Amino acid sequence: MKDIARRAGVSESAVSFALNDRPGVSEVTRDRVRRVAEQLGWRPSTAARALSGEGAATVGLVVARPAGTLGVDSFFLQLISGIQEVLSERHLGLLFQVVEDVDAECAVYRRWWAEHRVDGVLVVDPRTDDPRPALLDELGLPGVVIGGAPEEPPAPGLSAVWADDAGAMASVVGRLHALGHRRIVHIAGLPGLAHTERRIRSLRAEAGRLGLTEVRSVTTDYSDAEGAAVTRGVLSGDAPPTALVYDNDVMAVAGVAAATGLGCAVPRDVSIVAWEDSALCRLVDPWLAALSRDTVSFGRSAAGELTALLDGGTARTVRVPVPELIERASIGPVRPATGRR
Numbered sequence: 133m134k135d136i137a138r139r140a141g142v143s144e145s146a147v148s149f150a151l152n153d154r155p156g157v158s159e160v161t162r163d164r165v166r167r168v169a170e171q172l173g174w175r176p177s178t179a180a181r182a183l184s185g186e187g188a189a190t191v192g193l194v195v196a197r198p199a200g201t202l203g204v205d206s207f208f209l210q211l212i213s214g215i216q217e218v219l220s221e222r223h224l225g226l227l228f229q230v231v232e233d234v235d236a237e238c239a240v241y242r243r244w245w246a247e248h249r250v251d252g253v254l255v256v257d258p259r260t261d262d263p264r265p266a267l268l269d270e271l272g273l274p275g276v277v278i279g280g281a282p283e284e285p286p287a288p289g290l291s292a293v294w295a296d297d298a299g300a301m302a303s304v305v306g307r308l309h310a311l312g313h314r315r316i317v318h319i320a321g322l323p324g325l326a327h328t329e330r331r332i333r334s335l336r337a338e339a340g341r342l343g344l345t346e347v348r349s350v351t352t353d354y355s356d357a358e359g360a361a362v363t364r365g366v367l368s369g370d371a372p373p374t375a376l377v378y379d380n381d382v383m384a385v386a387g388v389a390a391a392t393g394l395g396c397a398v399p400r401d402v403s404i405v406a407w408e409d410s411a412l413c414r415l416v417d418p419w420l421a422a423l424s425r426d427t428v429s430f431g432r433s434a435a436g437e438l439t440a441l442l443d444g445g446t447a448r449t450v451r452v453p454v455p456e457l458i459e460r461a462s463i464g465p466v467r468p469a470t471g472r473r
Contacts, residue, residue, distance in 0.1 A: 140168045190225040191438060192250035196237045196257065197322070199230050201354045206381055206410035207427055208256075211278070214431020215254065222439055224251075234259065238267050245271045252438050254278060255290075258326040265290055274441040278434045279327050282449055291437040292449045293430065297327045298334035300423050300455040304377055304405055305338040305347075307457060312466035313375040313403065317366045318349040319359060319387065321379040328379065335377075346371065352383065359383025363390035367402065374466050375403040381410045381422065388416050388462070399464035409458055418461035425455040
């Protein structure tokens with residue numbers, strides 16, 4: 133500030149008023165101070181802003197999942213891309229951390245709040261009996277829950293952005309049923325996640341409506357290793373499924389390899405559907421049918437809701453479009469009951 137004041141020929145207090153958009157200086161002086169600041173490469177100190185109560189210019193994102201499953205998860209990569217688009221427009225930073233469980237995540241929120249590290253947070257992977265919304269409400273830390281649902285509203289001060297997982301699952305089961313499939317296994321993600329439970333409930337409800345008795349879900353950690361292991365297990369049984377629905381693209385690709393290794397052709401012997409369409413679904417033979425949505429836009433919506441809260445807006449719940457089933461070569465009609473099936 134001394135350097136800027138000396139070069140601009142004004143007082144240090146005038147520099148402070150000009151750079152912080154406060155009254156007390158003329159527009160001519162404000163413009164001159166800003167030009168000098170730009171020439172000197174000046175940038176505001178987020179630490180100083182936080183200490184003065186002006187905010188940290190940073191939002192936080194904590195993921196409580198096995199770190200090894202995130203590097204190949206296209207959903208999170210695209211989600212963060214969308215988030216970053218909005219934050220960069222506002223010159224906001226993103227503080228990202230991976231932890232082992234929800235308790236550790238809550239500890240991170242308490243530390244960030246105490247240290248004034250973030251102005252708000254984006255919360256992913258809502259859980260049944262989730263302690264995080266109440267904690268954020270207690271701390272007074274603005275937040276947006278990504279993947280919640282209207283029947284599971286967050287705390288009053290939090291916004292939510294959600295997609296209809298139940299409706300998407302119902303559309304997949306309905307399509308497979310129309311193709312003649314009666315034995316369907318859903319190879320799900322982590323148990324306890326709200327969206328995992330919604331998909332499982334929707335699968336059961338739709339199976340009951342259609343009179344399907346050989347339909348079930350098996351939970352995993354989202355990894356290719358568990359996806360392949362579960363695939364081999366269910367296809368080696370006495371009454372193997374004719375269709376498999378995976379909760380992410382990575383497990384679905386691993387499932388194709390596992391099925392092929394057992395001598396099962398896709399889709400002749402077993403049809404495969406992946407949740408979250410990605411380039412990976414088009415790099416395997418056959419190309420995978422998949423539930424598709426604009427995940428980058430999903431991230432933009434979440435970040436937009438958080439910046440609205442930071443600007444003093446009211447909390448609200450926003451729904452994004454239902455994921456759409458893209459049919460490709462990995463699904464087909466059940467073949468006549470000859471040979472193995």
